[in-house]
Amino acid sequence: MTDSLDFAKAMADETRQRIMALLCCRWLCVGDIVTEMQAISQPTVSHHLAILREAGLVHVRRDGKQVFYSLNQDEVAVCCGRIMRNFAPEVPVAGIAVSE
Amino acid sequence: MTDSLDFAKAMADETRQRIMALLCCRWLCVGDIVTEMQAISQPTVSHHLAILREAGLVHVRRDGKQVFYSLNQDEVAVCCGRIMRNFAPEVPVAGIAVSE
């Protein structure tokens, strides 16, 4: 569970958002992520996955030598709900959208 | 209107989130913001206000010599809705929470 600042920092990078998009609704191992992220090295991908992991924004599963990642959509929704309660309390739909 | 990356970058700073909290549901002029942000200089506050302004996250109103700012809650909600559609499409409430 991250607060609004950690969540924003985790999302504040184009490479990480591209990785998040890749991991939305499917599991990919690190090697496949590296393949899809053209011109980004494996250590860099691993670095960004670590940041997403520490922010709780990805699920991780080990299978033999490979490590699979998937986007934690629930955590994304929870963090967005928190931002809306903090910074959009007067927008009607915001207050009832996501429970935590 | 900002995309998910610009929004996240604008929110990815503790000082800016503190300023946003100050401006939530009320108008403050720059001087009052500086007073409330202890140990942060006026140029630094102005710098952060410029970033929030360029991200569309604040309303601005001039009154004589003073410039008043207020949080744009609607834009916050719109950006959160965009993030949820992009990165939490399978969370039930996310898809119907905010229209754009």
Place this chain on the structure above:
DNA sequence: GTGTCATATTGATATTCATCAATACGTTAC
């Protein structure tokens, strides 16, 4: 016009962070 006040901008500095090459670690096969 001048002076004063409030805010914005400039220039410099320090910190944070993204990136890569090289290396270490963990797992499986043998």
Place this chain on the structure above:
DNA sequence: GTAACGTATTGATGAATATCAATATGACAC
């Protein structure tokens, strides 16, 4: 055990950015 493979970590470098002091800009009063 060793070798090979996949991933994580380390160390170094460059870029982005937060911060401040000093200055500039804009608005009002006179």
